[in-house]
Amino acid sequence: MFRGLSAFPLTPTTEEGVDERAFSALVARLAAAGVDSVGALGSTGGYAYLTREERARVTALAVEAADGVPVMVGIGALRTAQVLAHAEDAQKAGASAVLLAPMTYQPLTEDEVFGLYEDVTRELSVPLCVYDNPRTTHVDFTDELHGRIAGLPNVAAVKIPPVPGDRAAARQRVAALRALLPETVSVGVSGDWSAATGLNAGCDTWYSVIGGLFPRTALALTRAARSGDAEGALARSTRLEPLWELFRAYGGLRVVSAAAAQLGLAAEPNLPLPLRGLPADARRRLVTVLEELELELDANA
Template identity: 75%
Template sequence: MFHGLSAFPLTPTDEHGIDDTAYAALVARLAASGVDSIGALGSTGGYAYLTREQRAHAARIAVEAAGGVPVMVGIGALRTADVLALAEDAQRAGASAVLLAPMTYQPLTEDEVFGLYEEVTRELSVPLCVYDNPRTTHVDFSDELHGGIARLPNVRSIKIPGVPDDPARAKARVDALRTLVPETVTIGVSGDWTAARGLNSGCDAWYSVLGGTFPQTALALTRAAQAGHAGTATELSDELEPLWALFRRHGGLRVMSAAASHLGLTREPNLPRPLRGLDEAARQGVVATLDALGLTS
């Protein structure tokens, strides 16, 4: 399941809880679109702001709404004991895999990061994807740390940050990591504006924020790259540059929050406090960009 497009939807949430109906519809919409897998409770899904009970509930909704499309559930938390509990909840919900970012308040050493994955993978009965997201976790994975973790039982994929802008450097980055991990472990790119370069450089998957709200657009880019049409994939990404600029300026979560609301997929507010949606001027900028790209028709 760690190949192709993995789409990460919002978990529409306000101070009263998760909007079950909207969330189920978002997931079902992705499943119907033909995505290869669904990433529930990733960063776009606001996992860090939800209680254990809310996360277990969301996992059950996602698996049911996905209708057989593989669902990967985020299990990141500050305490290892909490991660283990969340992993158990995800497995009970029927998740096909789990996604683990090393959340931290105190800076973690490499030994502590490795120890987290060592303890968690020992208890799993489903595959695990390593979530390397230094922007949010403030944990920097060395390639050597990735190589060590990738050899633990049940590790099957690594979700890396965006690759370098230069295609040659992007390929060198992916190739270097590939030499350190087993053949059973795939490499997936995030940082949506670098997805085409990542896929063209040999990444197996795109773990996509865009795909969670605009799956057909993300699928077109993914399928082009998978078919070896690197130029087409690059052109499709270049056409989306106005949207990528908004991602870089505001963050993908807030942009997709505004987009989902504008499309009528969620109510307002749809982010848990203290997160707030974009101000009116920024929202209008998102809407204008979506209109110009033909993503609201």
């Protein structure tokens, strides 16, 4: 399942709880579009802001709405015991894989990060994807640490931050990491503006924010890259640059939150406090971008 497009939907949430109907509809749209997997409760899914009970319920909803499409579920938490509890809930709900980022308040040593994955993989019966996201976790992985973790049982994939924009540098980045990983461990790219370059450089998967809202747009880019049409993939990404500008300025979560509301796919507000939506000027810019890129056609397909 760690190939192609892994689409990460928003989990519409208010202070009253998760909007279950809206979430299930978002996941069902992804399954209907033909995504390769659904990434529930990733950073776009707001996993860190939800209780164990909310996360277990969201997982069950995702598996049901995905209708057979593999679902990977985020299990990150501050304490190992909490991670293990989320892993147990995900497996009981029928998740096909789990995604683990090393959340922390105190800085972690490499041995502590390795120990987290060692403790968790020991208890797993489904594959695990290592989530390398220093922007949100403030944990920096070295390639050597990735290599150590990849040797643990049930580790099947690594989700890396954006690759360099230069094509040659991107290929070198992916090759250097692959040299330290078993052949059975896939490499996937995140940072949507980096997806085309990462896929062209040899990444197996795009872990996609826009894929969770505009799956057909993301699938077209993914399929172009994986079929060898590198220029076509880059052209599709370049066309989306106005959206990428908003992502880089405000974060993908806030942008897709506003887009989902604008397109009638979620009510507003849909982020848990203290998170807030886009400022008014950015919201106006987003409306223009959605119209110019005709993304509402994807949303309403």
